Each structure stands twice: as C-alpha cells, then as structure tokens.
Amino acid sequence: xxxxxxxxxxxxxxxxxxxxxxxxxxxxxxxxxxxxxxxxxxxxxxxxxxxxxxxxxxxxxxxxxxxxxxxxxxxxxxxxxxxxxxxxxxxxxxxxxxxxxxxxxxxxxxxxxxxxxxxxxxxxxxxxxxxxxxxxxxxxxxxxxxxxxxxxxxxxxxxxxxxxxxxxxxxxxxxxxxxxxxxxxxxxxxxxxxxxxxxxxxxxxxxxxxxxxxxxxxxxxxxxxxxxxxxxxxxxxxxxxxxxxxxxxxxxxxxxxxxxxxxxxxxxxxxxxxxxxxxxxxxxxxxxxxxxxxxxxxxxxxxxxxxxxxxxxxxxxxxxxxxxxxxxxxxxxxxxxxxxxxxxxxxxxxxxxxxxxxxxxxxxxxxxxxxxxxxxxxxxxxxxxxxxxxxxxxxxxxx
Ligand SMILES: *[C@@H]1O[C@H](CO)[C@@H](O)[C@H](O)[C@H]1NC(C)=O
Ligand SMILES: *[C@@H]1O[C@H](CO)[C@@H](O)[C@H](O)[C@H]1NC(C)=O
Ligand SMILES: *[C@@H]1O[C@H](CO)[C@@H](O)[C@H](O)[C@H]1NC(C)=O
Ligand SMILES: *[C@@H]1O[C@H](CO)[C@@H](O)[C@H](O)[C@H]1NC(C)=O
Numbered sequence: 001x002x003x004x005x006x007x008x009x010x011x012x013x014x015x016x017x018x019x020x021x022x023x024x025x026x027x028x029x030x031x032x033x034x035x036x037x038x039x040x041x042x043x044x045x046x047x048x049x050x051x052x053x054x055x056x057x058x059x060x061x062x063x064x065x066x067x068x069x070x071x072x073x074x075x076x077x078x079x080x081x082x083x084x085x086x087x088x089x090x091x092x093x094x095x096x097x098x099x100x101x102x103x104x105x106x107x108x109x110x111x112x113x114x115x116x117x118x119x120x121x122x123x124x125x126x127x128x129x130x131x132x133x134x135x136x137x138x139x140x141x142x143x144x145x146x147x148x149x150x151x152x153x154x155x156x157x158x159x160x161x162x163x164x165x166x167x168x169x170x171x172x173x174x175x176x177x178x179x180x181x182x183x184x185x186x187x188x189x190x191x192x193x194x195x196x197x198x199x200x201x202x203x204x205x206x207x208x209x210x211x212x213x214x215x216x217x218x219x220x221x222x223x224x225x226x227x228x229x230x231x232x233x234x235x236x237x238x239x240x241x242x243x244x245x246x247x248x249x250x251x252x253x254x255x256x257x258x259x260x261x262x263x264x265x266x267x268x269x270x271x272x273x274x275x276x277x278x279x280x281x282x283x284x285x286x287x288x289x290x291x292x293x294x295x296x297x298x299x300x301x302x303x304x305x306x307x308x309x310x311x312x313x314x315x316x317x318x319x320x321x322x323x324x325x326x327x328x329x330x331x332x333x334x335x336x337x338x339x340x341x342x343x344x345x346x347x348x349x350x351x352x353x354x355x356x357x358x359x360x361x362x363x364x365x366x367x368x369x370x371x372x373x374x375x376x377x378x379x380x381x382x383x384x385x386x387x388x389x390x391x392x393x394x395x396x397x398x399x
Contacts, residue, residue, distance in 0.1 A: 035094050042087050049080060209285070210394055211240035217268055225281040231268040233391060241291060241391030242282065244274040247374050248387040254354040255371040258343045261355040262314070273369065276311060276318040276341060279392075283310040287395040290322070292368075294329055294376055295387040302329035302376075309392055317341060320357040332366040332377040335359040 053076055207221040211232035220242075221227035231243040247254070252271035264275025282288070290309035294302045308323025317340030325331040336357035343355040353371030368374040368388050375382040 031094075032098075039087070039091070042083070046080070046083070049076065210282075211242050214240055222281050223285050225278070228278060230274070233389075235393075238396045239393055241393045243268075243389055243391050244279055245272070245368060245388070245390040247271050247368070247385075247389070249373075253371065254369045256343070256355065258355070261341065261343060262318075277314065279311045280313055280318060283392065284313075288392045289395045291391045292329075293387075293389045293391075294385050296383060297386050299386070303327045304329045304332060306333070307395065311341075329376060330378050333357075335362060335365045335377070
C-alpha cells in the first residue's frame with residue numbers, strides 16, 4: 001500500500017511540476033492526506049485486534065470448549081476479513097478514482113504539451129520563414145544595389161559615348177570645314193597668279209575720305225578713324241557734301257544727352273545728328289567748309305555759308321571754329337564762334353533743349369538742335385525753321 005502511495009506521490013509531483021490546474025491538484029493532495037490518515041487508523045485498529053486476539057488466546061484456559069474458542073476465533077477472523085475487505089475496496093475505489101483523475105490530468109497535460117509543441121513549432125517555422133524572408137530581402141537589396149551600380153556604370157558609359165559622339169560630330173564637322181577650307185585655299189591659290197598680275201597692272205584703291213561726287217549713303221574713311229557711313233548730297237558745283245545734321249519734323253527727338261551728341265543719333269532717311277567725334281575726325285585732317293540750308297514756315301529757303309568749319313577734339317569740348325559768313329540768311333552762328341559744345345545750360349531761365357555751341361550768358365541764340373523746333377537768329381530775334389540741314393565738304397579752291 002505504501003508503494004502505491006509513493007507512485008501516486010511521484011505522479012502528483014510530476015503533475016504539480018507541470019503546473020496543471022493548481023487548485024484541482026491541491027484538492028487532490030488533500031484527498032490523499034485524508035486517505036493516508038484513514039489507512040493509518042485502519043492499520044492501528046488491525047494491530048489492536050491482533051493484540052487482542054493474542055491476549056485472548058493466552059487467557060483462554062484449557063477448560064473452555066474448543067467450540068467456543070473456534071467460534072470466537074472465527075468471528076474475529078471474519079471481522080478482520082470484513083474490515084480488510086472493506087478497506088481494500090475503499091482503497092481500490094480511491095485508487096481508481098485517482099487513476100481516472102490522473103488520466104484526465106495526463107490528457108489535459110498531453111493536450112497542453114501538444115498545443116505548446118504545435119505553438120513552438122509554429123514559432124520556429126515563423127522564425128525560420130522570417131529569417132529566410134530577411135535573407136531573401138537582403139539578397140534582393142544586394143541585387144538591387146548591384147543593378148543600381150550597373151545602371152550607374154551604364155549611364156556613365158552612355159554619357160561618355162554621347163560625349164564621344166558629340167566630339168566625333170564636331171570632329172567630322174571640323175574635318176569637313178577643314179576640307180572645305182583646303183578646297184577654298186586651293187581655289188584661291190589658282191587665282192593668285194591672276195590677282196598678282198591684276199595688282200601689278202593697277203594701283204590699290206583706298207576708301208575715299210569724303211563724299212566726292214556721290215549721292216546717298218557712302219562708306220568713307222579718314223585718317224585715324226575706322227571707316228563709317230555718311231549721307232552724301234550732290235552739289236551742282238564742286239564735290240558732294242557730307243550731311244552732318246538734318247531736321248524736318250519727322251519725329252526724331254533732339255533732346256539728347258552728351259554721349260548721344262558725341263556718337264550721333266537718328267536716321268539718315270529722316271532726321272539725325274552725325275556725331276561730334278566723327279565730325280572732329282573728318283574736319284581734323286583737312287580744311288572744311290560749312291553750308292546750312294534753312295526753310296522757314298512760309299517755305300522761304302535761306303542759306304548760310306561759312307568758308308571754314310572745324311570741330312575740336314573731345315578734350316577741347318568739341319569747340320566750334322568758324323570762318324567767314326556768306327549767304328542770304330543772317331550770320332546766325334556768329335555768337336557760337338569758339339564756343340564749346342554743351343547739352344546743359346543752367347544759367348538761362350528757360351533752359352534751351354538739345355546740344356549746341358551755346359555762348360555763355362546768352363539764352364536766345366541760334367539752336368538748330370532745339371527740341372521743339374530749330375531756331376535761327378535773325379537780327380536779334382529767333383525764327384522757327386521747318387527744315388534744316390548742315391553740310392560740310394573739303395574746302396573747294398574756287399570759293
Ligand atoms: C559754279 O562754279 C562756277 C565757277 O567755278 C560759277 O561761275 C558758278 O556760278 C557756280 N554755280 C553755282 C550754282 O554755284
Ligand atoms: C537764297 O539762296 C538760295 C540759293 O541761291 C535760293 O534758293 C533761295 O531762294 C534764296 N532765298 C531767298 C529768300 O532769297
Ligand atoms: C537785319 O538787319 C540788317 C541791318 O540792321 C538789315 O539790313 C537786314 O535786312 C535785316 N535782315 C533781316 C532778315 O531782317
Ligand atoms: C536776346 O538777348 C539779348 C541780350 O542777351 C537781348 O538784347 C535781346 O533782346 C534778346 N532777344 C530776344 C528775342 O529775346
């Protein structure tokens with residue numbers, strides 16, 4: 001019986017250690033204790049009965065009949081057997097009960113273990129899956145990086161190829177240009193003897209320094225300056241005139257600053273001022289004469305001629321040097337003789353507009369560049385002009 005107990009105990013301890021339903025286990029252990037106690041008391045009772053039996057047997061005198069003794073002994077044996085049988089049954093009952101409970105617990109435990117195993121297996125599976133996924137991802141990342149690198153390399157190569165292509169196009173273009181040039185040079189070489197003979201037969205023709213007999217726009221070149229276009233006006237007598245100023249109320253503003261008067265402005269086709277710097281260069285090399293044509297609002301035409309005309313350099317303030325007057329107007333530019341060209345005159349109450357060779361402290365003088373209308377001084381009074389032009393040419397010997 002003690003052996004069965006030990007087996008139970010071990011099983012219970014295993015069960016306990018598995019931490020299956022603690023409350024049920026505790027109740028079970030309590031049952032076991034009760035059971036142990038009842039067994040102990042039973043054993044004690046049996047011992048007592050045995051002692052009593054022995055004592056009875058000793059105290060029996062020989063006079064007692066065998067029958068009585070036998071019946072008492074039998075009774076006691078029966079009692080004992082009954083008791084034993086009862087307890088055995090009881091024990092078997094409890095044993096069975098516990099076996100059943102054990103089986104139940106074991107099933108529960110097994111189920112739990114199976115569940116835990118399944119769960120653990122699931123976890124391991126998941127883990128391995130995740131790990132493989134991670135390694136796949138890392139692998140893919142690596143592959144992407146490799147691809148990116150390949151793409152970068154390819155792009156670089158493409159750029160290089162494009163550059164080479166461009167270079168080769170340029171080279172081809174240059175080559176073709178070179179070939180064309182070589183061809184052109186060869187052609188020119190062929191012409192060299194012809195040109196040489198032509199040169200030998202004729203002296204080189206330089207650009208004219210004045211208008212000569214031309215009419216309209218012509219390219220001239222004077223010493224010390226680049227070639228420039230001038231408007232030429234043919235003359236009945238002598239060489240053409242270079243027009244240096246023209247006005248006819250066609251809308252070109254003459255209210256300009258110093259730099260504009262210096263370089264010139266307007267259009268030959270309508271109105272313009274030629275430019276002081278160019279006038280300086282032209283009149284610096286030779287003796288020039290000036291011819292001014294005036295048309296008033298009554299359509300009367302006048303002319304004013306000066307037998308000498310020169311404009312000084314920029315350093316000289318484009319000063320005006322005038323010769324003697326001749327004409328059927330008046331010596332309207334008399335007050336401008338030896339004056340510097342200015343575009344500002346602050347001493348006048350009414351500031352004259354445009355640029356001119358203004359005399360100092362005198363505000364009502366000839367000004368062919370006046371903004372509103374050109375004016376010519378006639379005997380001390382100013383006359384508005386509808387049209388004006390100023391022309392120069394190298395001084396003619398016959399005048
Ligand atoms: C042209 O010149 C000649 C002399 O050289 C002169 O007699 C004549 O009047 C001039 N004509 C005009 C329109 O100026
Ligand atoms: C002034 O002289 C020019 C040229 O000789 C002539 O065309 C014009 O009619 C003259 N003007 C006057 C008002 O006499
Ligand atoms: C200018 O004045 C002078 C004399 O003072 C005269 O002879 C001439 O006719 C005048 N001219 C004009 C255009 O009025
Ligand atoms: C011009 O100014 C002078 C003095 O500087 C004066 O004598 C003359 O009358 C003025 N003429 C006009 C038209 O204003």
